[in-house]
Amino acid sequence: MGNLKNQMFSSYQQNPELYDEIYDNKGEVKTIYKKLFDIYGEHSIKDYVKLNDKAKSSFFNQGITFQVYDKKKTQEKIFPFDLFPRIIDPTEWEVIEKGAIQRSKALNLFLWDIYHEKNIIKQGIVPMELISSSVNYLDQMNGIDPPGGIYNHISGTDVIKHNDGKYYVLEDNIRCPSGVSYVICNRTALKRALFGVFNHYNTCSVTNYAENLLDLLETVKPKGVDVPNVIVITPGMYNSAFYEHSYLAKTMGVELVEGRDLFVENDFVYMKTIRGPEKVDVIYRRIDDAFIDPLEFKPDSTLGVPGLFAAYKKGNVTLANAPGTGVADDKAVYTYMPAIIKYYLNEEPILNNVHTYHCSRPDELKYVLEHVHELVIKPVDEAGGYGISIGNRLTKAEIEKVKKQLLAEPRKYVAQPIMSLSVHPTYIDGTKSFEQRHVDLRTFTVLGKDKEFVLKGGLTRVALQKGNLIVNSSQGGGSKDTWVLKN
């Protein structure tokens, strides 16, 4: 059997500088991966290719696809899915889960504060510019009390493991974080292809997400409503996340609507059914702030519902997530997260923040200027990865250029150490073998009134190109089923 094992992993090359999820520091397979490693070893790479195809067709049949347009015709594609699951042991998971809840709660309190008294600013813990300069801050939300006091009902926290073996948060996504349906589909696909392996592990289920989501959404119903009518709103079936929207609606057993199916009368929201209008109480919206109501925001939006915001303001309908949450998930706020957690919860952060140097502070600027080659320099007000300089990829001339920019506008920049994402064996189609690829983990946290839930699992995203650190699906990233083991 030993020989066969080699067929799968004989050509697996380990870079000693990277943290490999399945090997310990002595180069031995970790205990939690041992069984899986052995089971996979019984197969040849040929078997594996076959299973891989099986998994792919499972995605096609489940209709979990996105469309690619070229000149002749539209083509359906599936997101790359890797059959080698990632395993997280229960003690490690506990840290992630507690940390994710802590951050979500702190962000919720932060949002309440900055849309009400703004104490955190008055006390000088975060600067006023953080809000005044943010395009995601909605003046309309000032003084509004969202039902149940919850802003970020659903949070997607992106964590990575650095080469020191510790988890760090890279980003908090609290607008419309997506990806949870892939967690469940990945599990389904893996079960279909390799059901045998599940017998050897005690893995937490991921299918309970929708029931918990509905449960928590019902806790934030508007006042005076007994049994709330919950719905999901989608931009429509051509949206790339439509599968997820329909999946969530189906598994919650609620209606999936588009903007054109709703209307507002006397500040109440109704949907148009085959039996006439039906009142709606809680809307899980998968449409961005700017598009939800043409009367209040982008006037040319056809995705939203005219008058929706007025109904929300009156407290007649709940929006999840609340409008204006985006102000709390941008990069600038991220750098203050340890202080924000401390201020509202009086706790130390459970998950590490990547340390951030503010170039506006002279002593920190000095450090940054001396260490540009080992830092990532980011502008505070740009999104989508624009204007980022990665120190160890720069030429000498480029470093000098960056230094000049920093000196000219120090307030505009922050710097962080270059993080090394852990790697995980991943099947690569091109070479028909397993190779190390960088991974991250998106977790999903749901906040309700005095209740919370973290999905035990998450979306492990894989950067499929060698050496690449960017795991986003738009950049050719794939994903893995993620097993959180039971205690």
Place this chain on the structure above:
Amino acid sequence: MLARVANNLFWMGRYIERSEHIARYLNVNYFSSLDAPNTQSQDRQFVLRSMQFMVGDPVLNNEVLEEEKVLYKIGLDPNFPASIINNVKQARENANSARDLISTELYEAINKFYHFVLKYNADAFVKNGLHDFTMNVAEMTAILRGKIRGTLLHDSVYAIIMLGVNIERATQIIRIINAKYHDALNAQGSYGDKFSHSFEWTTLLKCAESYDMMRRFYKKTPTSISTLEFLILNPNCPRSVMNSLNQVYHHIKILDPSKAYNKTSTAFLIGKVRSEYEYKYIEEIEEDIQLFIDQILKSLSEISKKMEKEFFNY
């Protein structure tokens, strides 16, 4: 249920049903003609014309058709709106937008169906895949009907889909009757084959998967009158127009259970059309079959339009 989504489900039902009838029509006509008892019915041109006629794309008499082109057009041509591939695409598109309401089992079956048709090699289809392809289409639609019946809640969602299925079934059966009626007329005069005993009636029954049961019921070779009676008026024949109308009436009552007199409702109109055919006899219809065909198609389209107004266009 949302009005918009109801509309999509209605059309999902219609497109599923439609693709099956077209597939079966191609199959039965092609293969039964191969050893047909008269030269006219055996003629390739005759069969290809009949196929084009059935999908609403009749050809001029002097035009010579190429078999592979006709088969491709009706089967897999994405640019021909009535092709099987387009019907399946539409069925799936409509299912997509109502994905949250239907069962995973039903959706996966539709999706599998879609990928089967999409991936089917066009060259193989026109050269030697006609039987394989059309049989698979017919079988997959049967699976879909099974999933609709067996995995959905029998509530308004189900009623809407079944309304679509049955209105479409009645429509397609009439279109098939129309096409074969024309074939029977055209095949007249060839050796020993009178209209009323035309070989085309057998083909017609096979197109509606009703040949064996018809033989059991009448115990005689099909004639024009017994065939039409069976396919139009026999309420126990699952493909008959009468049966479809009964089904339509049953399902509209789930959507609109009111017993009050309301002459503007869809249920009222359906009841009226249904009663008309319930008490007809076949001799009345046979007197002017073309008139009957035009009238019933008109009634069915009125029902469909009325439904749209009452339920889909809030």
